[in-house]
Amino acid sequence: MPKQEEVKYTKTHEWISVQGEEATVGLSEHAQHEMGDIVFVELPKPARNVEKEKPCAVVESVKSAFDIYAPVSGQISALNDEVTKDPALINQSPMDKAWLFKIKLSDAAQIKDLMDWNAYQEFVKQNAH
Amino acid sequence: MNDISRSDNRLSMEKSDPGRRGIRFKNTLKAKENVPAGLARKTAPKLPELSEFDVVRHYTKLSKINFSVDTHFYPLGSCTMKYNPRVNEEAAALDGFAGLHPLAHDNAAQGTLEMLYDLEKRLCALTGMDAFTLQPAAGAHSEFTGLLIAKAYFAKKGQDERTEIICPDSAHGTNPATAAMLGFNAINIKSGPDGRVNPDDLKAHLGNKTAVLMLTVPNTLGLFESRIEEIVEMAHKAGALIYMDGANFNALIGLVKPGELGVDIMHINAHKTFSTPHGGGGPGAGGIGVKKHLEEFLPVPRIKKESGTYKTDFSCPDSIGKVKAFFGNVGVLARAYAYLLMHSKKELGGIAENAILNANYMKSRLQEVYPSYSKDHCMHECVLTPPSELTAKGLKTLDIAKRLLDYGFHAPTIYFPLIVHEAIMIEPTETESKETMDAFITAMLEIKREGAADPQLLKDAPHTMPVKRLDEVQAARQPNLRW
Numbered sequence: 207m208p209k210q211e212e213v214k215y216t217k218t219h220e221w222i223s224v225q226g227e228e229a230t231v232g233l234s235e236h237a238q239h240e241m242g243d244i245v246f247v248e249l250p251k252p253a254r255n256v257e258k259e260k261p262c263a264v265v266e267s268v269k270s271a272f273d274i275y276a277p278v279s280g281q282i283s284a285l286n287d288e289v290t291k292d293p294a295l296i297n298q299s300p301m302d303k304a305w306l307f308k309i310k311l312s313d314a315a316q317i318k319d320l321m322d323w324n325a326y327q328e329f330v331k332q333n334a335h
Numbered sequence: 336m337n338d339i340s341r342s343d344n345r346l347s348m349e350k351s352d353p354g355r356r357g358i359r360f361k362n363t364l365k366a367k368e369n370v371p372a373g374l375a376r377k378t379a380p381k382l383p384e385l386s387e388f389d390v391v392r393h394y395t396k397l398s399k400i401n402f403s404v405d406t407h408f409y410p411l412g413s414c415t416m417k418y419n420p421r422v423n424e425e426a427a428a429l430d431g432f433a434g435l436h437p438l439a440h441d442n443a444a445q446g447t448l449e450m451l452y453d454l455e456k457r458l459c460a461l462t463g464m465d466a467f468t469l470q471p472a473a474g475a476h477s478e479f480t481g482l483l484i485a486k487a488y489f490a491k492k493g494q495d496e497r498t499e500i501i502c503p504d505s506a507h508g509t510n511p512a513t514a515a516m517l518g519f520n521a522i523n524i525k526s527g528p529d530g531r532v533n534p535d536d537l538k539a540h541l542g543n544k545t546a547v548l549m550l551t552v553p554n555t556l557g558l559f560e561s562r563i564e565e566i567v568e569m570a571h572k573a574g575a576l577i578y579m580d581g582a583n584f585n586a587l588i589g590l591v592k593p594g595e596l597g598v599d600i601m602h603i604n605a606h607k608t609f610s611t612p613h614g615g616g617g618p619g620a621g622g623i624g625v626k627k628h629l630e631e632f633l634p635v636p637r638i639k640k641e642s643g644t645y646k647t648d649f650s651c652p653d654s655i656g657k658v659k660a661f662f663g664n665v666g667v668l669a670r671a672y673a674y675l676l677m678h679s680k681k682e683l684g685g686i687a688e689n690a691i692l693n694a695n696y697m698k699s700r701l702q703e704v705y706p707s708y709s710k711d712h713c714m715h716e717c718v719l720t721p722p723s724e725l726t727a728k729g730l731k732t733l734d735i736a737k738r739l740l741d742y743g744f745h746a747p748t749i750y751f752p753l754i755v756h757e758a759i760m761i762e763p764t765e766t767e768s769k770e771t772m773d774a775f776i777t778a779m780l781e782i783k784r785e786g787a788a789d790p791q792l793l794k795d796a797p798h799t800m801p802v803k804r805l806d807e808v809q810a811a812r813q814p815n816l817r818w
Contacts, residue, residue: 240756245811268807269750293812 207302210235214277214317215326216259221301222277224317228284231277232305233265233296236330241267244293249307254282256309258316263306265296274306278316284308344801347383347393357387400801402745404612408771410697412716412748412760413507413555415585415607419670423610426673427666437661441646448645451662452638454672455622461683462581462601463594464624468633469605470663473614474582477602477621478513478549483655484600484625484632485547485576486517491653497546497575503532504754505554507580519546526754530556530709534565541573547600551580552593555752555760557694557713559586567597576600576629584608585764586691586715589684600625609671620667634658689765690715693772697761700776704783708755716762718755722783728790732757735782737804738796742778 208223208230215221219237223230238244246266256262261273262282285307289295295304311317321329367375385393402409409416427433431446441448455467471477482500489497500514501522511521522540527533531554541548548570553559560566567577579593579601585608587593593601606612606619614620625633635654636647662668678686691714698707698717705719721732736746736759748760763772786793795804 243808243811245808266811268811270753 210301211323213301214320214322215329216275216277216320217329218259218273218275220274220277222317222320224311224314227314228308228310229278229280229317230305230308233274233300234326235300238296238300238304241265241269241272243268244296247290247293247296247306249285249290250282252282252285256280256282265293276309277320278309278311278313280309280312282307283310347385347390348381350385350389350393351383353384355384355386355389357385357390402740407743407745408763408767408775409612409745410747410761410763410767410775411745412557412718412751412762413582414612414748415583415604415715415762415764416612416745417585417607417610417764418766419610419612419615420674420677422677423670423673427669429669432665432669441644445645447662447665448638448647450669450672451665452640452645454668454675455638457672457675458603458622458624461588461592462584462603462624463592463596464598464601465594465627466630466633467622467624468637469620469622469668470634470657470659471602471621471623472659472664473606473619473621474507474580474602474604475509475513476658477604477623478509478578478580479516480621480634480655480658481578481600481602481623481625482513482517482519482547483658484623484629485578487632487653487655488576488629489546494574497544499540499542499544500546501537501540501548501570501575503550503554505530505532505556505558505752506549506551507555507582508751508753510549510551510580514547514549526554526556529711530554530558531560531562532566534562534569537566538569541570541575543574545570545573545575547576547578549578549580550598551583553583553586553714553716556709556718556755557586557716557760557762558709558711559714563596571597582607583715586687588687589680589682590687594624594626598626599629605667605671609674611667611670614664614667615670618664618667620664620671622663622668686765687715690763693763693765693767694761696769697763697772697776701761701779704780705759708758715764716760718752719759719761720755721757721759722787725783725786725790725793726757728786730786730790730793732759734786734793734796735759735779738782738785738793739778740797741799742782744775744778 213221213223215234219234221232221234244265244267248264250262256276258279259275262276263274265272265274286305289304289306404416435444435447451469458467471480498520499522500519501524502511503524503526505526514521524536524540550560570577576599577597579598581601581603584603588608601624603622605622606614631653632655634657635649635651639646639648694713694715694717698713701719704722708718721735732749736749739746750758751760752758
């Protein structure tokens with residue numbers, strides 16, 4: 207289980223944890239809280255090529271539907287079927303059981319552009335209405 | 336004392352009593368003889384067996400527990416739930432409209448064609464656009480039609496590289512959805528701190544790939560784009576078209592003509608601005624207005640007038656084709672036409688002025704307790720947020736909305752626009768009296784007091800409805816569907 211202080215974040219509230227050439231992607235604790243009760247998840251097709259900052263999945267809560275953006279470019283290497291079966295996992299365990307998908311990185315340098323925990327917290331604070 | 340009849344929530348099927356009948360048809364046996372053997376069903380269909388009186392009571396009871404504009408204040412933001420004058424109904428029910436066969440020849444449909452022709456002309460005059468089509472079925476379908484026109488325009492100019500559509504985050508959610516549906520890339524731009532489009536940010540996104548800028552005016556925060564002329568000029572300079580989402584046109588009618596601001600394409604919602612809210616339960620009716628340079632792309636048939644006779648014209652080689660069967664939802668259009676005939680030009684301006692006045696009255700009386708997103712005056716609707724005393728106790732906008740039902744009010748639009756956290760979007764429209772608005776305001780203030788003293792009361796609301804708080808999460812996660 208990645209610790210939220212140790213992963214990187216996007217401005218669209220995905221977290222990404224890199225293990226070698228592969229990275230795991232999920233939704234931040236802040237995002238799941240803001241979305242409210244999540245009722246539906248649509249993950250990308252297996253082995254699909256995804257592009258950094260382009261939508262690749264959908265999460266629907268009681269409030270609205272949200273696009274999930276690929277934090278980096280690459281190819282989908284694994285999907286978490288558990289979260290499709292039980293979308294509530296995202297609310298219960300966004301950092302652990304509810305990881306969404308894994309990407310085989312095509313350009314590891316893209317990770318550098320993302321925010322660390324401190325920068326992300328600052329970003330969330332600034333964007334609070 | 337318990338009202339036994341009121342607490343009886345059984346479905347008609349559950350009330351069924353074998354052998355009970357409403358009407359006994361004669362000669363049903365003969366009918367059976369006439370059905371070919373292979374097509375006759377072997378078992379009787381499962382239908383509720385009730386008397387005519389049972390059925391009347393069943394449906395009258397259901398109608399009494401319904402919330403509608405005819406029974407309750409219905410301040411649903413961005414929906415313009417105004418009073419639907421009954422004269423509209425009389426007009427739409429005229430035999431000449433209601434009884435007309437959709438395939439009738441032009442000669443036999445002169446009245447309907449004249450009505451549609453004149454409605455198009457009147458909408459042109461109101462919006463400052465050059466030509467209108469009334470085919471689209473409602474708002475999103477109008478957007479779809481408008482963007483098809485934009486696509487055809489750029490294709491004819493040989494500018495297929497224009498694949499991007501810019502939508503501010505304060506636009507209606509259907510705007511980026513429509514763009515995506517037509518294969519465009521929807522580019523989202525963030526509102527500035529004043530809740531309006533930031534021209535500098537827009538500039539950074541405009542370019543030779545931009546096809547259309549879609550503006551909702553007033554936007555979903557209930558604010559007028561005060562720098563619209565500058566925005567329009569910038570987009571035009573980049574070679575893009577301006578599409579205006581006119582769902583909120585009730586705030587502008589008789590006061591502002593979007594065509595004069597440089598808008599190239601806009602839609603109206605006949606079922607909002609021109610009464611028949613929510614299409615009277617459906618369907619709605621849309622309409623697209625365009626400037627001269629886009630007229631050739633409008634859907635066919637166009638309605639033309641030649642020496643006093645109205646005719647349908649299909650001879651438009653660059654038209655995007657048909658977008659709806661026949662002439663659109665003519666019944667709702669007839670209501671809109673009746674509504675327009677009832678108001679003089681000056682009175683139409685009064686509609687917008689009173690809609691704006693009512694929304695600002697609500698905002699100014701509520702904002703001390705329910706903080707307003709924007710400090711500025713609003714247009715026809717205002718966006719408020721829950722009091723911090725309530726959110727500190729774990730209460731949400733949803734709890735306030737549910738409690739309003741107990742006070743006899745339909746809840747406002749909630750959780751929209753998305754850019755406002757826990758949004759409460761109130762649109763009273765011009766047809767509500769101060770007395771009704773005051774009663775709503777009193778209820779809102781009372782709910783704040785109740786929630787601060789006893790949060791559970793709000794969390795469990797509604798208490799007086801036929802059903803209590805429904806588990807919406809469970810219903811969405813594990814839907815129990817039957818059809």
